[in-house]
Amino acid sequence: MEHKSFVVVDAIPLLNQLPHHVANAIVVIVLLMIIAYLGTRGLRKDTKRYFVPEAKLTFRTAGEMIVEGILKLVKDNMGPRGPEFMMIIGALALFIFTSNVLGLIPGFHSPTETLNTTAACAITVFCFTHYYGIREHGIKYLKQFTGPIIWLAPLMIPIELIGHLVRPVSLSIRLFGNIFGDHYVAGVVFGLVPFLLPLPMMVLGLFVAVVQTLVFLLLSMAYFAGALEGHEHEEQEG
Numbered sequence: 001m002e003h004k005s006f007v008v009v010d011a012i013p014l015l016n017q018l019p020h021h022v023a024n025a026i027v028v029i030v031l032l033m034i035i036a037y038l039g040t041r042g043l044r045k046d047t048k049r050y051f052v053p054e055a056k057l058t059f060r061t062a063g064e065m066i067v068e069g070i071l072k073l074v075k076d077n078m079g080p081r082g083p084e085f086m087m088i089i090g091a092l093a094l095f096i097f098t099s100n101v102l103g104l105i106p107g108f109h110s111p112t113e114t115l116n117t118t119a120a121c122a123i124t125v126f127c128f129t130h131y132y133g134i135r136e137h138g139i140k141y142l143k144q145f146t147g148p149i150i151w152l153a154p155l156m157i158p159i160e161l162i163g164h165l166v167r168p169v170s171l172s173i174r175l176f177g178n179i180f181g182d183h184y185v186a187g188v189v190f191g192l193v194p195f196l197l198p199l200p201m202m203v204l205g206l207f208v209a210v211v212q213t214l215v216f217l218l219l220s221m222a223y224f225a226g227a228l229e230g231h232e233h234e235e236q237e238g
Contacts, residue, residue, distance in 0.1 A: 021114035028098045028111060039063035066094075077221045085224050088128055092121060093217055096175070100209030103183045104202050112212075113180045115172060122171035125220045126164075133227030141227075167223060175216055182208045 038059040070090050074082035096112060103110025111117040133141040147156030186201045 019116075020109050021111045021117050024102060024109050025099065025111040025117060027108070028095060028102060032094055032098060035059060035063070073217065074221065077218060078225050081228060082221075085132075085221070088124075089217060089221065092125070092220060093213060096121065096216055097209060097213040100179055100212060101206065103179065104186070104205045104209070110179055110183060112175055113183055115176045118176040118179075119168065119172040121175070121216070122168035125171060125223060126168040129167075129223045129227050130164075132224060136228050167219075171216060171219060175212055178208060178212050 039062070040060070067090065070093050071083065071086060074086055074089050076082075078085060099111040099117065101110075102108045103113055130141075133144075145157050145160040146153040147160075182205050186205055189201050
């Protein structure tokens with residue numbers, strides 16, 4: 001079944017020259033930048049507003065609620081060192097969730113419906129995982145690939161390498177498959193019954209968008225925490 005949700009993007013000449021998943025990813029990034037600007041507008045001129053909460057719901061208060069929610073999630077799953085990963089986790093959370101939801105809006109296509117986008121997010125997590133591990137432990141980080149006993153290294157190294165390489169594959173395919181499947185089913189239902197019935201499907205799609213974002217984040221935080229775990233064990237033993 002041909003996907004026909006690119007009407008809005010196709011109407012913009014510059015975006016029309018790009019692959020659809022790239023064009024819609026740019027739309028997501030621009031949208032998030034606009035929201036961030038509206039949420040922080042005026043704070044630089046009046047520093048007191050950093051500390052005085054607003055009484056009504058605004059872009060700023062909504063942004064603060066989102067940031068606090070993500071920060072709590074990071075602390076609960078990664079402990080005291082969780083805030084160190086707030087930038088990467090927060091960026092992934094906002095981008096993935098907004099991308100998931102974008103596909104529910106008529107005229108747009110979700111970037112996460114394409115394996116290229118989900119693979120890019122998963123590879124980013126993979127690279128940062130080993131970056132944090134090497135930064136934390138130095139060359140000793142490579143010992144996790146050799147196992148506890150050196151003579152087991154010829155057996156453990158291939159096993160560990162396969163295990164680590166499977167991580168981005170699993171992350172990317174899981175996110176892609178669930179979002180693509182959900183939006184495809186919603187598109188079929190909308191084509192058959194264009195009134196009333198698609199509304200529950202959109203609610204279900206929103207639920208799937210939230211759950212798949214959380215799954216991606218939880219697994220990413222588990223990988224980051226694992227990269228630091230050896231160092232914490234060494235400190236405890238010392």
